[in-house]
Amino acid sequence: MAAAASMMPYFAQQISSKNDLVPDWMGQEVSTGTTIMAVEYDGGVVIGADSRTTTGAYIANRVTDKLTPIHDRIFCCRSGSAADTQAIADVVTYQLGFHSIELDEPPLVETAANLFKASCYRYREELSAGILVAGWDRRKGGQVYCVPIGGMMVRQPVSIGGSGSSYIYGFMDSNYKPDLTKDQCLDLTAAALSLAMERDGSSGGVIRLASISESGVERKVILGNQLPKYSTH
Amino acid sequence: MLHSVKPCEQQTGGGFCFENSRRNAVLESSLSEFGYKAPSARKTGTTIAGVVYKDGVVLGADTRATDDMVVADKNCMKIHYIAPKIYCCGAGVAADAEITTQIMASNVELHMLNTGRPPLVAMVTRQLKQMLFRYQGHVGSSLIVGGVDVTGAHLYSVYPHGSYDKLPFVTMGSGASAAISVFEDRFKPNMELNEAKQLVQNAIAAGIFCDLGSGSNVDLCVITEAGVEYLRGYDKPTMKGQRAGQYRYKPGTTAVLTKTVTPFSLDVVDESVQIMDTE
Numbered sequence: 063m064a065a066a067a068s069m070m071p072y073f074a075q076q077i078s079s080k081n082d083l084v085p086d087w088m089g090q091e092v093s094t095g096t097t098i099m100a101v102e103y104d105g106g107v108v109i110g111a112d113s114r115t116t117t118g119a120y121i122a123n124r125v126t127d128k129l130t131p132i133h134d135r136i137f138c139c140r141s142g143s144a145a146d147t148q149a150i151a152d153v154v155t156y157q158l159g160f161h162s163i164e165l166d167e168p169p170l171v172e173t174a175a176n177l178f179k180a181s182c183y184r185y186r187e188e189l190s191a192g193i194l195v196a197g198w199d200r201r202k203g204g205q206v207y208c209v210p211i212g213g214m215m216v217r218q219p220v221s222i223g224g225s226g227s228s229y230i231y232g233f234m235d236s237n238y239k240p241d242l243t244k245d246q247c248l249d250l251t252a253a254a255l256s257l258a259m260e261r262d263g264s265s266g267g268v269i270r271l272a273s274i275s276e277s278g279v280e281r282k283v284i285l286g287n288q289l290p291k292y293s294t295h
Numbered sequence: 296m297l298h299s300v301k302p303c304e305q306q307t308g309g310g311f312c313f314e315n316s317r318r319n320a321v322l323e324s325s326l327s328e329f330g331y332k333a334p335s336a337r338k339t340g341t342t343i344a345g346v347v348y349k350d351g352v353v354l355g356a357d358t359r360a361t362d363d364m365v366v367a368d369k370n371c372m373k374i375h376y377i378a379p380k381i382y383c384c385g386a387g388v389a390a391d392a393e394i395t396t397q398i399m400a401s402n403v404e405l406h407m408l409n410t411g412r413p414p415l416v417a418m419v420t421r422q423l424k425q426m427l428f429r430y431q432g433h434v435g436s437s438l439i440v441g442g443v444d445v446t447g448a449h450l451y452s453v454y455p456h457g458s459y460d461k462l463p464f465v466t467m468g469s470g471a472s473a474a475i476s477v478f479e480d481r482f483k484p485n486m487e488l489n490e491a492k493q494l495v496q497n498a499i500a501a502g503i504f505c506d507l508g509s510g511s512n513v514d515l516c517v518i519t520e521a522g523v524e525y526l527r528g529y530d531k532p533t534m535k536g537q538r539a540g541q542y543r544y545k546p547g548t549t550a551v552l553t554k555t556v557t558p559f560s561l562d563v564v565d566e567s568v569q570i571m572d573t574e
Binding site: 115123125143144 | 424425427428431432452454456457458459460462471472
């Protein structure tokens, strides 16, 4: 990473070691920690995320909404630096809105994903952003595109991201099957996120779910005490 | 360090050149080798908080500004004016918070004249976060923006790197942990004015007592549709208390029964002068 990023950790250590009045987490950037997930089904997509934003060991926001609308039927799931992903999402929302007006029709999910890829790849040295772009369009139906750190872009039927995703790769590999219904996707996403939130310190809070299809966007929140329960906890 | 004459031109693409930040970091490390300390920016320590209640928002702040371990200002103002019904509490580097809020106030005035409309809190937050993101966290100001506009009462917290959160209650600064614990325990949506003021005052007091970087008085700012009430010095929890009594007896406590005066005459035996060394 270039000058700006390499200086950040140096300053962070300076602030916390030289000044006792400033708590350790003040020098660190706000990160979304996170577990995010997106699944395609026939006729749409289901997306889900946890709700924890951290500055070091402090939870800055315990009810974050990481499912950001980019257009009427296109959402993105944000992970990585909160500032970077919010800024990129704003830029892409503007670009896509402009493009859609020029086209005079709803934009394609692939277009949105490419716009994310363009920003994430061009500024790959300065940014720390892992994004899942998911939505519905008339041409290809429900689609999920993964734009991880570094700026790659690839379409996947199901994709997970964020620090908590490491804990659920096994669960996903064994429990995902193609041709699931919308409700099965919602249950799978809720279960996976719940497991990840239990094991990853940087993920937690509530589960936010959304399902996007031709008819619109349905949002749901699963509160802490209603999370799916498992035998080990 | 001096081998490149124009280091900024080597920057890829556009954007800002942070070459001087790298120079500063190198200077700091070489200074500390000789035992010197580079001058550090004054931080406000700080506990700031905000709450959305039934009719608007209540913002609160302590009033201590610190220079490392010394209190530089016992009664500074941390709640800054942005627009007639939008105020901003600032934490982090004192100068950055002050200047950032002044720049925002100017921009908001210009925007109002341009659009012919009163400003939205969301607009102020957007301008703030776009500016802070541009400076990649080098502008060390953490802000709580709260106010009332045509769409209602809103409260945002903005971090130095440019991220923001929209919440019904927020705290920031070194005393944030102390203050948030009060909010997490007693916040309710749609509180009455007195309840809300009491809650914010308690949260700031928690920061004043439990955080070394915060102290002195509690300032409150109540913003509603009707207008703004800036309560400077709303509470002074660290004022010295009144002493209940004194150990020193008042003259006349003991009654004088008799008084005898005996003069004691002395002769001068020896006189000498010694000059004090006052250099």
